Amino acid sequence: MKNRLEIGTHGRTAPRKPLATRRIGLALLAATSFGATAFPPAPPADTLPKRPAALAHTVVGGIHTVMAVPGDSLTLIAARWGVGVIGLARANALPADARLAIGQRLRIENIHVVPASFDALALDAILVNVPQKMLFERRGGVLIGAYPVAVGRRSRRTPLGDFEIDLKATDKPWIVPRSIQEELRQAGKPVLKVVPPGPENPLGRHWLGLSRSSCGIHGTNAPASIYSITTHGCIRLHPDDVAALFARARVDDPVTIVYEPVLLAVLADERICLEVHADAYGRIPSALMTIEALARAADLADRIDWKRVTALVAEKEGIARNVTRGEPGDVCAETSLAPRLEEPADLRDASPATTSSS
Numbered sequence: 001m002k003n004r005l006e007i008g009t010h011g012r013t014a015p016r017k018p019l020a021t022r023r024i025g026l027a028l029l030a031a032t033s034f035g036a037t038a039f040p041p042a043p044p045a046d047t048l049p050k051r052p053a054a055l056a057h058t059v060v061g062g063i064h065t066v067m068a069v070p071g072d073s074l075t076l077i078a079a080r081w082g083v084g085v086i087g088l089a090r091a092n093a094l095p096a097d098a099r100l101a102i103g104q105r106l107r108i109e110n111i112h113v114v115p116a117s118f119d120a121l122a123l124d125a126i127l128v129n130v131p132q133k134m135l136f137e138r139r140g141g142v143l144i145g146a147y148p149v150a151v152g153r154r155s156r157r158t159p160l161g162d163f164e165i166d167l168k169a170t171d172k173p174w175i176v177p178r179s180i181q182e183e184l185r186q187a188g189k190p191v192l193k194v195v196p197p198g199p200e201n202p203l204g205r206h207w208l209g210l211s212r213s214s215c216g217i218h219g220t221n222a223p224a225s226i227y228s229i230t231t232h233g234c235i236r237l238h239p240d241d242v243a244a245l246f247a248r249a250r251v252d253d254p255v256t257i258v259y260e261p262v263l264l265a266v267l268a269d270e271r272i273c274l275e276v277h278a279d280a281y282g283r284i285p286s287a288l289m290t291i292e293a294l295a296r297a298a299d300l301a302d303r304i305d306w307k308r309v310t311a312l313v314a315e316k317e318g319i320a321r322n323v324t325r326g327e328p329g330d331v332c333a334e335t336s337l338a339p340r341l342e343e344p345a346d347l348r349d350a351s352p353a354t355t356s357s358s
Contacts, residue, residue: 054116055298056265059273059320060146061111062333068100079226080238081110082134082148087317111320111333113263113275114143117256125254126165126217126245128235130158131261131277132318133227135217135235137245145245148227150220150236157281158233159213163255167209167216168246171197177214180232204239206246210255217255218242229280259283262290264300265320272304273332275320276312287313 066077074096078085089096092106100106118127118136127136130151137145152158174195176184184191195201204219215233219242220226226238235257237245261277261284276287284290291309295301305325312321320332 055294056113056116056118056263057267058114058118058143059111059265059267059332060114060143061109061320063331064108064110066106066108068102068104068106070102072100073224074098074100076224077106077108079148079224079228081108082112082227083108083110084227084318087319109319109331109333111273111331112146113265113273113320114146115258115260115263116265117258117260118143121256122254124250125256126249128158128217128255128257129263130160130229130257130259131280132263132275133229133277135237135245137248139248145241147237147241147245150226150228150231152215152231152233153229154280154282156232158231158235158257159210159215160257160259161212163210163212163257165208165217165249165251165253165255166211167207168249168251169207169209170205170246172201172203172207172218173197174201174203177232204242206239206242208242208246208249217245262287262294263320264291264294264298266298266300267332270324271322271327271332272300272324273320274309274312274323275318276316277318278316287316 061082064081066081068077074085074088074094077100078088081088086096088106088108089098091109112132112134114136115127115129115132118138121127121138123138123141125138127138128134128149128151129136133149133151135145135147135149136143137147176192176194181191181193197205199221202221204221206219208217210216213233215235217235217237219239220236223238226236259281261279263275265273265275267273274291279287288310291313292301295304303325305323305327308321308323308330312323321330322332323330
């Protein structure tokens with residue numbers, strides 16, 4: 001199955017096939033991508049105009065139950081479903097480094113707010129929200145896809161702004177940038193200049209190039225790296241998701257990349273939902289002040305449970321939660337008439353230990 005939106009009920013079990021086994025691909029820059037304790041000096045802050053904050057009105061995702069299969073880990077499952085490892089572990093009363101038993105059931109809440117800027121897109125367009133680590137696809141004016149992604153780390157930021165798809169390519173060789181060659185050299189690893197198509201190629205099989213940028217939207221040979229801030233600026237999707245996106249995308253389709261770590265939504269049933277992410281690029285002075293400004297502008301301050309808000313800001317869980325004053329529970333999934341994420345396709349042809357660097 002593709003990770004598309006569908007109408008459905010919450011809480012169903014999603015059976016999945018075992019992971020196909022293959023040798024681990026080239027582990028490019030594992031230390032610099034995942035193990036760095038300090039960032040190199042960040043590039044100068046971009047001077048893009050700040051987009052006016054606005055209230056959203058749609059959430060995607062839902063509440064699911066999945067069963068672990070051979071080769072599964074909390075990291076791999078969290079990456080596929082667009083949730084954090086710590087939150088997934090906590091929701092299932094597990095330590096973050098827990099080993100999963102085959103057949104073990106996990107509860108997953110992957111509810112995300114669709115950014116308000118989505119409504120201003122062209123009829124056929126793509127929106128990426130960097131701190132949310134999500135990509136939203138619009139076709140014919142309708143939201144048809146919502147995918148977890150990996151984005152650029154702080155020292156190699158994903159560019160923000162408006163772009164177009166200027167190239168579609170399959171099985172593209174990876175021309176290793178000189179900056180990455182230098183990182184390989186400093187890490188004492190073999191210096192690569194070109195990685196041909198195949199299982200070792202960190203771009204995967206599909207590439208959507210972005211105008212005015214050397215970055216692109218592409219697949220990966222490291223599915224466990226999805227839903228993270230670890231790339232060198234590119235936007236990385238699970239192989240199944242990028243294949244679905246690639247099939248529908250056209251050259252000249254607009255792509256908008258925004259930076260919204262705080263998302264406030266009012267749903268059709270008047271519930272107020274809040275999703276808070278870490279400010280990975282250090283672009284907003286205060287998440288709480290941002291929420292307060294949004295609430296005042298929409299005359300919502302008296303309807304919000306500010307104790308819940310304060311807890312969510314501190315936690316930065318990255319899942320939409322109900323912050324409506326006086327309502328029990330914090331689940332923010334919409335009714336069965338609203339779009340939600342279908343369970344992802346089976347995880348296959350990948351190893352949780354494989355890493356990628358684009």
